[in-house]
Amino acid sequence: MKACIIVIGDEILSGRTLDTNSNFIAKKLDLTGVSVTEISTISDNPDSIVTKLKEAFASDTNFIITTGGLGPTKDDKTKQTLAEFLSDQLVINQPALDYITQLYCTNGRTMNDLTRKQALVPSHSEVIINRYGTAPILWTKKSNKILINLPGVPYETQAMFEEFIIPKIKKEFNLPFIVRRSVIVVDYLESELATTLTDWENNLPDFVSLSYLPSGARIELRLSAKGTDKKLLEETITKEIKKLSQILHEKLISTTSTNIIEIIADFFSKNNLTLSIAESITGGNISHKITSLAGSSVYYKGGITAYSSLIKESVLKIPEPFIHTHKVVSEEVAKEMAIRCAKLFNSDVAISTTGVAGPSSDEFNDPVGLAYIGLYVHGNTYVKKYYYPHVTRDEMITRITNKALEFIYFEMIENK
Amino acid sequence: MKACIIVIGDEILSGRTLDTNSNFIAKKLDLTGVSVTEISTISDNPDSIVTKLKEAFASDTNFIITTGGLGPTKDDKTKQTLAEFLSDQLVINQPALDYITQLYCTNGRTMNDLTRKQALVPSHSEVIINRYGTAPILWTKKSNKILINLPGVPYETQAMFEEFIIPKIKKEFNLPFIVRRSVIVVDYLESELATTLTDWENNLPDFVSLSYLPSGARIELRLSAKGTDKKLLEETITKEIKKLSQILHEKLISTTSTNIIEIIADFFSKNNLTLSIAESITGGNISHKITSLAGSSVYYKGGITAYSSLIKESVLKIPEPFIHTHKVVSEEVAKEMAIRCAKLFNSDVAISTTGVAGPSSDEFNDPVGLAYIGLYVHGNTYVKKYYYPHVTRDEMITRITNKALEFIYFEMIENK
Numbered sequence: 001m002k003a004c005i006i007v008i009g010d011e012i013l014s015g016r017t018l019d020t021n022s023n024f025i026a027k028k029l030d031l032t033g034v035s036v037t038e039i040s041t042i043s044d045n046p047d048s049i050v051t052k053l054k055e056a057f058a059s060d061t062n063f064i065i066t067t068g069g070l071g072p073t074k075d076d077k078t079k080q081t082l083a084e085f086l087s088d089q090l091v092i093n094q095p096a097l098d099y100i101t102q103l104y105c106t107n108g109r110t111m112n113d114l115t116r117k118q119a120l121v122p123s124h125s126e127v128i129i130n131r132y133g134t135a136p137i138l139w140t141k142k143s144n145k146i147l148i149n150l151p152g153v154p155y156e157t158q159a160m161f162e163e164f165i166i167p168k169i170k171k172e173f174n175l176p177f178i179v180r181r182s183v184i185v186v187d188y189l190e191s192e193l194a195t196t197l198t199d200w201e202n203n204l205p206d207f208v209s210l211s212y213l214p215s216g217a218r219i220e221l222r223l224s225a226k227g228t229d230k231k232l233l234e235e236t237i238t239k240e241i242k243k244l245s246q247i248l249h250e251k252l253i254s255t256t257s258t259n260i261i262e263i264i265a266d267f268f269s270k271n272n273l274t275l276s277i278a279e280s281i282t283g284g285n286i287s288h289k290i291t292s293l294a295g296s297s298v299y300y301k302g303g304i305t306a307y308s309s310l311i312k313e314s315v316l317k318i319p320e321p322f323i324h325t326h327k328v329v330s331e332e333v334a335k336e337m338a339i340r341c342a343k344l345f346n347s348d349v350a351i352s353t354t355g356v357a358g359p360s361s362d363e364f365n366d367p368v369g370l371a372y373i374g375l376y377v378h379g380n381t382y383v384k385k386y387y388y389p390h391v392t393r394d395e396m397i398t399r400i401t402n403k404a405l406e407f408i409y410f411e412m413i414e415n416k
Numbered sequence: 417m418k419a420c421i422i423v424i425g426d427e428i429l430s431g432r433t434l435d436t437n438s439n440f441i442a443k444k445l446d447l448t449g450v451s452v453t454e455i456s457t458i459s460d461n462p463d464s465i466v467t468k469l470k471e472a473f474a475s476d477t478n479f480i481i482t483t484g485g486l487g488p489t490k491d492d493k494t495k496q497t498l499a500e501f502l503s504d505q506l507v508i509n510q511p512a513l514d515y516i517t518q519l520y521c522t523n524g525r526t527m528n529d530l531t532r533k534q535a536l537v538p539s540h541s542e543v544i545i546n547r548y549g550t551a552p553i554l555w556t557k558k559s560n561k562i563l564i565n566l567p568g569v570p571y572e573t574q575a576m577f578e579e580f581i582i583p584k585i586k587k588e589f590n591l592p593f594i595v596r597r598s599v600i601v602v603d604y605l606e607s608e609l610a611t612t613l614t615d616w617e618n619n620l621p622d623f624v625s626l627s628y629l630p631s632g633a634r635i636e637l638r639l640s641a642k643g644t645d646k647k648l649l650e651e652t653i654t655k656e657i658k659k660l661s662q663i664l665h666e667k668l669i670s671t672t673s674t675n676i677i678e679i680i681a682d683f684f685s686k687n688n689l690t691l692s693i694a695e696s697i698t699g700g701n702i703s704h705k706i707t708s709l710a711g712s713s714v715y716y717k718g719g720i721t722a723y724s725s726l727i728k729e730s731v732l733k734i735p736e737p738f739i740h741t742h743k744v745v746s747e748e749v750a751k752e753m754a755i756r757c758a759k760l761f762n763s764d765v766a767i768s769t770t771g772v773a774g775p776s777s778d779e780f781n782d783p784v785g786l787a788y789i790g791l792y793v794h795g796n797t798y799v800k801k802y803y804y805p806h807v808t809r810d811e812m813i814t815r816i817t818n819k820a821l822e823f824i825y826f827e828m829i830e831n832k
Contacts (some may be wrong), residue, residue, distance in 0.1 A: 013452045015443025020434065022457070027431025036429045041438070041455035048454075132806070155811060276536075277700075277721070283707025284693075284700035287721040291699025294775050295811055304729040305693070305703040305719040307712070315718065315760060344731060359710050392546075393710055395571060 001062045001173065003368050006052050007041040008069025008078075009152055021067045021150075023038045024158045028166050032176050037061060044069040046081035046260030053085055057143055063169070064145060068152025069134060077174065079120060082149070086142060088122040096121065096136040099129050128164055132156040139168070143336075166369070167311075179233040182222045182252040183241055184263065191219075199244055205236060208364045218253075253263050253413055261293050268299035268349075269415050275408075277303035277387050278316060278337040280328075281355035281371050301345040306337065316340040327364040329354050334374030335381045342376045350376040351404050355386070357396045373407050382411055417450045417479045417589065422468050424485025424494075425458040425568055437483045437566075440574045444582050445479075449594050449642065453477060456488030458487040462497035469501055473559055473602070479585070480561060484568025486551060495536060496665040499563070502558060503539040512537065512552040515545050544580055558560070595649040598629075598638045599657055600670040600679065606630050609637075616659055621652060632726050634669075635705055677709050683829050684715035684765075691824075693719035694732060694753040695743075697771035697787050701817045717761040722753065732756040743780040746771050750790030751797045758792045767820050768790040771802070773812045787816050789823050798827055 005025055011017040019041060026036045037059075038124040042048040049069060051392055056061060056064040069078050083090045096120035103113055117133050121127055128137040133156040138149040148165060151159045169175065194201075195372055202211060207227045213220040223240060245252050254263045277286050289305035290296050306312045309328050313320050316337050326332035337352035356362050357373025369389040375382040384407055386398060421441055427433040435457060442452045454473075458464040465485060472480040485494050492693050499506045513535035528603055537543055544553040547570035554565040564581060566573045585591065601609060606628055610617075615625060623643045629636040641649040641655060663669050672681045684691055693702050703719035706712050710748025722728045725744050729736050734752050743749040753768035772778050785805040791798040802819060804812060 007455075012439075013455065014446045015452075016439075016446075017438050018436065023428075023431050023434045025431075030430045030432075036431075037459065039429065039457035041425075043453065056628060064619060098474065155807070159808075235703075241653025278704075279700075282704075283712075283720055284695075284721070285707075287695075287700025288698075288704045288813075291701075291721070291723060292810065292813065294726045294773075296699075297723055300723055302723045303700055303719075303721040304731075305700070305707070307716055307718045309709065311718040311761060314762070315720075345727060346730070357710075390575075391571075395710065397704075397708065 002037050003034050003063035004061045006066040008044045021157050057083045066150045067150045083122040088124050090120040091123045093121045093127045100134045105283050132159050177224050177230040179225045182220045185219045274301050274347040276301045276341050276347035276350045278341035278352040279305050282353045282401050301347045329366040331383045334372035334383050338374035338376035357393045373404050418453050419450050419479035420477045421455045422482045424460045437573050465659045481564045483566045499538040506536040507539045508535050509537045509543045510783040516550045517561050548575050592642050593646040595641045597653050598636045690717050690763040692717045692757050692766045694757035694765035694768040698769045698817050717763045747799045750788035754790035754792035771810045789820050
């Protein structure tokens with residue numbers, strides 16, 4: 001089955017807002033076995049909306065999904081346009097009105113006409129109450145296609161899409177389940193790996209497919225199983241990954257994830273190791289990435305953003321003359337930060353960053369784009385130097401964050 | 417002038433990759449006075465590309481900008497398709513080949529056919545050497561329109577677009593400059609503000625336009641000046657903002673930015689105040705946001721991610737019985753974290769967060785979605801409670817981060 005997504009919003013065309021809804025919806029549809037064939041972002045005026053809807057209804061897509069453009073202040077024009085396009089008329093939907101009224105009362109506000117108009121919907125559309133906001137979601141059958149109108153607010157749209165729309169699509173169209181899992185393999189060229197896995201691959205059940213996705217020094221093997229019995233799919237994938245691990249041994253470095261943070265979390269938890277972080281140039285971003293993953297408290301003890309030399313001295317206890325002799329952006333200070341950080345947090349492993357994110361040089365005249373990452377592992381220290389002279393501040397912070405995670409990964413996991 | 421953007425890539429349609437290029441390009445075009453009328457994301461197969469290009473050439477757009485889809489492994493099909501669409505043929509572009517060869521040599525690799533093919537371009541297209549990668553950028557005139565083909569890698573595309581494409585568009589089409597600046601006003605209803613500003617607004621020069629953009633309790637006033645003399649535009653905007661500030665006094669809380677982090681940075685720097693942060697639930701994200709802004713080291717002393725109770729005890733020095741009595745997610749612990757953080761970092765102001773991001777409750781059985789934010793300002797402490805029972809972990813971290821920044825803003829700046 002196919003879908004197209006129509007993102008309605010002038011604020012996206014002007015670049016004021018980054019659209020994340022279409023990415024979320026595409027990802028969820030992909031996992032349901034529905035392919036997105038096109039995503040269009042258009043202006044929220046009636047003409048553009050009708051033109052695009054006509055195009056979509058003339059195509060071979062099964063689902064037409066819109067986000068935004070039907071909010072309260074735009075209602076008069078665009079919702080009326082939608083009703084006309086559907087050869088229908090707008091009526092007040094009582095359950096939607098009741099729900100909106102209830103939402104407003106609990107928040108102590110009084111209903112006004114603008115809010116009441118949110119309950120106006122085309123009379124033949126099915127209304128799905130929006131549990132995360134006031135704009136109702138519309139599900140309309142027309143010419144053998146399904147038109148789904150969602151609001152623009154990312155949080156409302158994404159939560160409702162995952163919790164209500166995806167299950168409804170699965171149920172109404174009796175779609176198969178798709179179970180996907182990836183493993184990460186290192187130390188193999190793609191062609192060698194394919195040769196090694198020939199027998200195993202030939203014996204995979206029909207309903208399991210395999211993709212090789214090389215990414216740098218690693219290869220992601222992605223197994224997808226499709227069928228109606230979700231439990232069987234999951235068991236089969238688990239069984240096949242177990243076989244893989246018997247063939248590839250320690251070259252298979254992760255059977256649970258392709259995400260470096262998940263791989264690190266997995267490794268630290270399994271080996272009862274603890275981590276702490278001392279950040280200067282990355283300003284808390286490594287800590288943020290690590291804690292984005294649920295369960296990180298098992299191995300992550302904490303971090304410090306030692307943004308100034310003073311804090312490197314007063315909190316991390318690096319002697320002032322040491323910083324002055326070596327300069328704050330140096331191999332020595334990076335190492336010392338990692339050592340002191342491990343001590344402060346009493347962790348087995350510590351990672352540190354120091355560098356110049358720009359736009360101007362630091363007090364020691366170090367150039368923008370220079371950075372060092374220090375790693376402390378059980379009494380040993382390692383350090384790496386990076387120099388990216390032509391990148392923006394944001395890009396520099398992002399790159400050094402990624403390099404720090406890769407440093408832990410390669411030093412402790414891949415080259416173990 | 418109008419533009420449309422065509423994003424080419426199956427990885428975007430499947431949701432594996434979030435497209436940020438179109439947002440970047442749209443923003444830069446908007447500032448150049450070029451309106452984006454549509455953004456389309458399509459599959460990287462020749463048929464989809466040709467269909468979409470035909471559509472774009474049949475529309476009233478002046479610029480057709482594509483990203484992605486012309487990378488080395490796809491070259492054979494899609495670049496050939498592009499040449500055929502342009503009734504042209506592919507030829508090796510010598511400067512592009514020289515540049516690619518030089519890039520490869522410095523990195524110690526040897527040229528292969530796949531890489532060499534990157535220098536194949538339609539013979540009538542103008543080639544813009546890509547300083548950030550190997551895929552050349554194409555600028556082609558056809559039927560009174562300009563077709564610009566950019567690579568898909570965000571870093572390359574965005575840097576090249578800003579540094580080479582925007583100046584080229586401005587130069588070739590003699591486009592006016594647009595200078596925009598916004599100020600933030602508080603304590604006014606939109607209608608009251610409009611009345612207060614009537615005289616000033618009526619006396620604005622013709623080439624300056626004004627928009628009211630209310631956002632919560634604040635109103636953003638956006639001034640845009642359009643013309644050929646950039647210096648005059650900037651001076652005029654500065655002069656008008658000075659007049660505004662004489663009318664609105666302390667109700668005009670920022671004349672430099674609409675970004676809460678910039679407003680906070682501005683306020684702390686001007687008042688010689690220092691800030692530190694103790695994060696539990698937000699895991700380093702507030703620190704990351706604060707340090708994303710250049711110059712934050714002037715007022716930001718540093719932060720600690722005290723992810724476990726142990727670290728709250730050992731590093732922040734909150735006594736263990738205190739945490740046990742009040743529970744780690746409590747008003748009292750949030751306050752105490754802020755007080756101890758200010759002491760540890762010797763800062764005037766400290767903000768703290770503690771809460772349960774989920775997916776499961778904490779060791780004290782506090783529910784997922786509960787959080788407290790503590791604020792210490794010169795010996796006084798404030799605390800706020802938040803409860804978002806139905807949000808994801810990421811959304812919870814994002815919300816508490818934003819609430820913490822707003823807490824500083826409202827307590828210290830707006831209600832000062």
